[in-house]
Amino acid sequence: MPVYKAPLRDVKFLLNEVFDYPGHYASLPSGENATPDIVDAILSECAKFSEQVLSPLYQSGDEEGCTLTDGEVKTPAGYKDAYDQYVMGGWQGLSAPEHYGGQGLPASMGLLKQEMMGTANWPFSMYPGLSMGAMNTIYLHGSEDQKETYLHPMTEGRWAGTMCLTEPQCGTDLGQVKTKAEPQADGSYQITGTKIFISSGDHDLTENIIHIVLARLPDAPKGTRGISLFIVPKFLPAEDGQVGERNGVVCGSLEKKMGIKASATCVMNFDGAKGFLIGPENQGLECMFTFMNTARIGTAIQGVGPAELSYQWALDYARERRSMRAVSGKKEPDQVADSLIHHADVRRMLLTQKAIAEGGRAMLYDAARLADHMVEAHTAGDPEKADQYDDKLGFLTPILKGFLTELGNEAANLGVQVFGGHGYICEHGMEQIVRDTRIATLYEGTTGIQALDLLGRKVLLMTQGGAVRDYTLRIANFARKLLTDKKMRPYGLELLKLTGQWNWLTVRLMLIARKDRDMVSAAANDFLMYSGYVSMAYMWARMAAVANQKLKHGGEESESFYKSKLATAEFYYERLLPRAQAHATSMLSPSRTLMSLDSDDMAFTG
Known part of the structure; x- marks a missing residue:
């Protein structure tokens, strides 16, 4: 039976090197006990429980x-x-207030726990x-x-x-x-x-x-x-x-x-x-949104989790399973055939899974910092500050939930494809990942509902495009820092182009929607997916920038780890990010292409 292995090296890379969680926790009242040593110990114990008990x-x-x-x-x-x-x-009370018997650690610690346990x-x-x-x-x-x-x-x-x-x-x-x-x-x-x-x-x-x-x-x-x-x-x-x-x-x-x-x-x-x-x-619905937003962020993990799990199992299988010879010539001449890992199309599928899992994890950990600040503001009795962070997190929530679960389904299906016919057989576990993951795009609001919440409510109605402007400004400020580094300049230029396009698309949709209300619903899914691909591009650029700096200084024991990050970032920008342009084109297509047929005209007439 396949087993799960917690990706602790990648988790610690994000926490300590990309997002500076030690500094983040040090700035929080609830982070007093979340020292690097304590966090490492919690992650280690969580990994052990996930691998040995849950998996x-x-x-x-x-x-x-x-x-x-x-x-x-x-x-x-x-x-x-x-x-x-x-x-x-004591896992249930990890981030709960000490007054009620919890450990009082930052809310993001609960997300780290949930990701490992949920993946297992x-x-x-x-x-x-x-x-x-x-x-x-x-x-x-x-x-x-x-x-x-x-x-x-x-x-x-x-x-x-x-x-x-x-x-x-x-x-x-x-x-x-x-x-x-x-x-x-x-x-x-x-x-x-x-x-x-x-x-x-x-x-x-x-x-x-x-x-x-x-x-x-x-x-x-x-x-x-x-x-x-x-x-x-x-x-x-x-x-x-x-x-x-x-x-x-x-x-x-x-x-x-x-x-x-x-x-x-x-x-x-x-x-x-x-x-x-x-x-x-x-006012129950307003109160319930507390629950729903918590659940939606949790559900977004079910995009990252299956991508990680399916990737781990597919990678092991691709290394062991032999089939045919690589197009570029024999890679293992002493064997009856080359391993699947040597075939370019298999690598395309594996790298897609890897890019989704690691890029999605970065998106979650970035958002978790906002959740920490929001909870701290609530605890401190500062509703104005809490609302500010809630608005920032509220903009990201439908992207995380909708985009990551859609990609999680794609990654799970790719895992079956790597296994070929064996992926369709229950004993290998790949088809179960597909079945278990399918619900993620449905509960806590379907992808269409998330898309309408993002475009119709968060972007057009509540902020008149301000949410996009604020987030893209953050991306642009980071992208400009990359322009001075020759290796990172292409990432910076691409991000700057995308931030401009994202704002332009938002304004275009606002103008069109004034005359065509159906346009909001017609464009929403493409807008959400476009937003997701750009957001993940931002995360991959951040990871690549750190990996690039580490390799420049040399002497790192994890040199292969950082090279892998750079290679996966390049793969994402070259092979997956271009999908955003298809969504950009599609979202501006007139709504009449969807609405012109009467329901009777769409009926089956065979």
Whole structure:
């Protein structure tokens, strides 16, 4: 069975050499204990847990899946023991406030942990991952009593959390939510309705599950302005803080799905369940965005993770599997055939996976610094500063989620292709990566929803192009520094050209959209993908600049590592970045090419 190996050298390269995380942590109140030695120790232990505990359960969990008996979900063999080890290691509280039993480390440490664990076993990592979003929502919007009641056991990992948004009649369009919340004399609410697609909705890993639920009050306005947010525990907390009586919420069924079969995706029935309002009435969607943005950044990891995992396994296979001779002549004359690694097209696929995994990881780590600052501002009671960082992160979130998950799917499919027919056979694990990764472009908002959020909301409506101007200014300031170095000058010139084009495209779309409202939707996906390719180009230029400097000074033990970075950066700019121009052309195509046919004209007539 293939195994996962944590890419610690690449992780440390980004943390210590590209983004100066030691200096970043030193500037944060929560970073006092995040010294280089402590961070290294945490990364090492996380790698060990991911490799030795989680990775071996990846395929077996898929084969067994979850089971439902009398409303109770049982996870695959080994999951409960692995989760107990996870709790004993203190992993759930890594970035949680010390007041609630956490270790108080910067929020980005949680992302580093989640990337390794998610790459080793994404279905498992979803259970504690959903809890993190619930904890953040309660921490930011809950009352002091709610925080004291729920955050302590959730930080310990004894209790888990979910997000309950989607219903049978609505997916992303939450204005159609019908779940009811009836006020009770004791200040609680009676929650009645059905939620679907609820990840980790029920399981046997924890003693309690805390559902964060969207529902409507009796006099609520229609649409999204009439949605409130509620805490609905599976078991009501007792006065001593332990688990009390069973609440009226139960798993009605498990979804039969394409992948992530070891992750319980549930239909949850709320039958007069006792709930507690969190945040102001009718402002539930605003509060839920805390949860959703956390989940979207987490989901972006599922673009990087499968690219990394599929690349590792495909690379090993390409080194060992022999087939035909290289076009340029025999590379291994003593063997019956040359290894796949010697064929240029196989290298194209492997380098594409490598560029996506390492470029995507850099995009995540860059954004994680913003998340640290945002959390610190919230903790310090500085909402204005928190909003500034939230806006910066909000611009990047749909790019991270939409672009990286699309490329993660591409990388996973390339892994199957490297294996050829063997990639289609379950025992090698490659087809499971494809099945598990496919959901990433769907949940927490499809790629189309992310694209509309980016172009329609973040760029055109909220900032009138200001978000693009601010981000491209950051890229341009970096690019100009590259012009004095002969080797790096081509990267700098290309980035400067792209920043100008990105702004020009934004203005063009703004002008066209004034007369053609369909243009926003028609151009959104291409705009998102273009933004992603340019953002990743910026990251690869940053990595190449560091590698170039290291090689100039010489004497490095990791000379081959830095040469690999430069070669992969060159590959990205020559082979993948040109895709951005196709998206640039396509996004300016008139919307009539999509909208001219009536729905009847599109019907099948065979």
